[in-house]
Amino acid sequence: MSTPATRSRENTRARLLEAAAQVFAEVGLDGASVEAVCERAGFTRGAFYSNFESKDELFLMLAASVSEVRVSAVRTRVEELTAAGALVEGCDPIDLVQQIMELGGDDRLGVMLLSEIRIRALRDRQFGEAYLAQEREMVSSIAQIVDDIVSAGLLRLRLPAETAARMLMIIWEGMTVRGAMAGQDDAQLRHSGGAELGRLVQLLIEP
């Protein structure tokens, strides 16, 4: 009766979104034909237009999904760490930051997809607002745990927590992107980016 959203329909949409994530990452939004996405998902365009209005609508949904996943991943991780009492005397702040940063696409394709989203945010005013809003959420989640550590008296910052968190995010992004360019595999990518990030952390905290 009231469409319980047929099981297989949801599945189709999910597969199309997944395929789109890959194809968009590989060749870009404009470079990707609807057909290419469908082919990757194992469908024809009939399935596509039955589920989405246009390539653009699909992209917006995908971007929203990616954002939501990233933000909530960071948030739950922060909550876990806080609840699990990881903020004890001997904890290594560099390690903590890396643990948080490692969530969220730092594989090669993930970086490319995020870049595609970022460039869309640059071109599309409205989309840009949403992108920045989502980023502020992430920053504030990170700032929160930083603040918790400071409040616990484990260390002191040379900057406001928000500012520090923003810098961490930007440096993290910059390093992952450059790592992906150097064609390193994912493990190295994580590691080399982490090294630089560690230096920034040492910079941020007061000895």
Next chain:
Amino acid sequence: MSTPATRSRENTRARLLEAAAQVFAEVGLDGASVEAVCERAGFTRGAFYSNFESKDELFLMLAASVSEVRVSAVRTRVEELTAAGALVEGCDPIDLVQQIMELGGDDRLGVMLLSEIRIRALRDRQFGEAYLAQEREMVSSIAQIVDDIVSAGLLRLRLPAETAARMLMIIWEGMTVRGAMAGQDDAQLRHSGGAELGRLVQLLIEP
């Protein structure tokens, strides 16, 4: 005889390159048709294919030109500052960094074009190498002046100059991109980015 590269031919190529810079920035490499570029330049596609082999070739030339301009702009500025003896006792390092960073496209379109180049660097291995190489040049130019300041005994760094320079570049890029997203006009863009950059500088130097 030996084609002295007719005056008007060089001019045509320049106009096409300039138009391409605009159009690529606005709608992206894949989103831009050859025709759109030609129209912007006031030509038809006949002129285009008479001067370039493909859109891709044009893009590569444009990217090379942009890189070259940026690197040499920074380099000559560094030389100017060094030669002019700007590294005196009372100089403000924050100001210096901002002066250097302000060169190189920090207008809205410039940011978008650079992003387009960056994403290409992510997708194309060979191009990525070139991109990173060019960036290393910039970083080392910046590191040089930082080093000069340190050598002059005006201040001390908490990090190697190269690392500091890299962080400066990344933060600068991150801030300009986010500024452009917020839809600020160019002046504000420069300013808000500069503020954050200033904080990083204060972080980098030892009090």
Next chain:
DNA sequence: TGTATCCGATACATAGATGTATCGTAAGGT
């Protein structure tokens, strides 16, 4: 088993982009 419905496949009409081949014209040499 019959039937209604939903969903994805197929076929088609259309639009837009690409690249090439040809043409006209303006500049330069003799």
Next chain:
DNA sequence: ACCTTACGATACATCTATGTATCGGATACA
């Protein structure tokens, strides 16, 4: 003044993507 060459415009053939309209089959329900 004539001829040649260079350069950009025009016209055309091809290809690819898009979106829609229609069809076929599976599934749910009686």
